[in-house]
């Protein structure tokens with residue numbers, strides 16, 4: 001069952017849409033639920049679907065399509081590296097190799113201490129800053145080099 005706090009937050013999002021278009025709030029609802037639970041389980045996605053009167057499969061499609069949603073526990077710092085064409089042309093592979101080696105994990109894995117997880121990302125619409133990565137879907141780091149990556153990771157507690 002969704003907590004009262006979660007329902008109140010989702011209700012706040014629902015005010016942005018026509019009353020008969022509740023499913024339009026699915027992305028916001030899943031973000032809220034993920035923030036409060038760490039990641040999205042099948043049961044949580046189903047609860048979101050029920051709350052918005054939409055088919056569970058439609059909510060699952062949204063949860064599995066967008067990179068920002070986690071379907072299993074992620075690290076404290078989720079590193080998403082863009083590997084699309086502009087970043088690829090600017091040596092994103094070097095950044096990925098460096099991160100894999102440094103953290104000793106591959107994409108969709110979490111470090112043993114649960115501090116970092118690594119995810120491959122589609123274009124983030126910031127190709128001019130290639131190669132780039134985000135941490136926890138919020139902070140974007142552009143024009144990366146392996147040295148810059150080291151500096152960024154060292155500054156995280």
Ligand code: FES
Pocket residue numbers: 082083084085086087088122123124125126127128130132
């Ligand atoms: S290709 Fe990486 S941000 Fe566009």
